[in-house]
Amino acid sequence: MQQPAYDRRFEDALDSAEALFAEKGFHAASMRDIAGAAGVSVAGLYYYLPSKQTALYIVCNRTFDDLDAATRESKSIKEPKRALYTFVRGHLRYMVDNHSAYRVLLRDMEAAEGEFREKLRARRRRYFSTASGLVSRVQPKSGAVSARIAAGALFGMLNWAPMWYQSKLDGEVDDLAGKMVALFLSGVAS
Amino acid sequence: MQQPAYDRRFEDALDSAEALFAEKGFHAASMRDIAGAAGVSVAGLYYYLPSKQTALYIVCNRTFDDLDAATRESKSIKEPKRALYTFVRGHLRYMVDNHSAYRVLLRDMEAAEGEFREKLRARRRRYFSTASGLVSRVQPKSGAVSARIAAGALFGMLNWAPMWYQSKLDGEVDDLAGKMVALFLSGVAS
């Protein structure tokens, strides 16, 4: 059973790819860069990753897996506002703790081609649908803002957070989640 | 005075660069692509643009110029909420009407190097400061959310809009601006 050794090196290669995609962008990061960061030769890297496109796909897919896990708890909560808060908290936590992974998802996912691109887009749609469902449950039927717009606005707030959030200045992530949900529900002038 | 002819071709080259940066991303768009789109040879393109980095810088700088112009009106408005609305409307209008330009700014600006990078970052900071100033004016002093977080949340809402906004489904841009400001001020459960 040598799988553990193989698996460990495989994960190392993925981690290196993720870090370099995040730092330089998919097209600017070369397989030579990634091999160097992973401590193997270029040919050695190809023993684990059959292509750069595949590396991108696996990295993004892994991130979706982790995002699903980070927000899964919200699915079992009945009370709408609490469920939304739990989702937002999980999403924000993941983004803050896995800056590189989320950056690749946001910026480089579209560099995927063919079937990879379609599969990743499908996962993104599914993830967005989950969030939209939670949003529509906290929204009054007669609101001035459609569920579409509300969900888009909430996702924007969340996904932009990595651009400015600093725990030193802005407090703990769980507090930020609470503030964002409060802002979303009642605005700043509440 | 042949400047008009020269200037026109220069702008053509910039427009082609902007469109291809937006479509493929800075690193994936080649100078050959841009030359082809502009209808000149590669060497001909270099008669107008001394380097790819310069092209990126000029494209981004031009976008900042246009963004400033699109939101300038808000600076002369005293009433805080109306000023914020005017800013948001100008910003959203520009994003929707100049999808490519704004996409380059959001995604590819960081591909700029050296002095270009620093100058563009300085402009972005300045633009963000302007918006933050408008936000802090509509915020009650004793709000539960800091001005930093509020401004970050608002900017997130706005900048994410190109990802989902469709005028057919979501109404006119000016209405969207009103809804976003209302959501920001009073939330969805107002």
Added chain:
DNA sequence: TTAATTCGAGCGAACGTTCGATAGAACAGG
């Protein structure tokens, strides 16, 4: 011995950029 793992070397293609040549417009002096 066999199978799993690693690599140096190199493939063809594409990259950003440059060079020398060329065609036409503009201008000078006769």
Added chain:
DNA sequence: CCTGTTCTATCGAACGTTCGCTCGAATTAA
């Protein structure tokens, strides 16, 4: 009005580098 000269605009061809990727051999582990 003609002619020679300069300047503007343009291009084909190529430079050196880097790209994603592969091959055959070597090394290691079982």
